[in-house]
Amino acid sequence: MYTLFAQIVRLLSSTPAVRDEASPARQLMDSADACAGNSPHHAQELREAAYAYISVVR
Helix, strand or coil, X not given: CHHHHHHXXXXXXXXXXXXHHHCHHHHHHHHHHHHCXXXXXXXXXXXXXXXXXXXXXX
């Protein structure tokens, strides 16, 4: 029984870090930073999409 609880706690404690890395807003912002030098207009669109995603999620 203890091992079951330990596995559940381990799963729950590691979940936020995984969600943070895989969040669409973070991916959009990383993409915007990557293409900012080549296409500033596209980078701005990606940042606006990230802000829109954050406002919908909250």
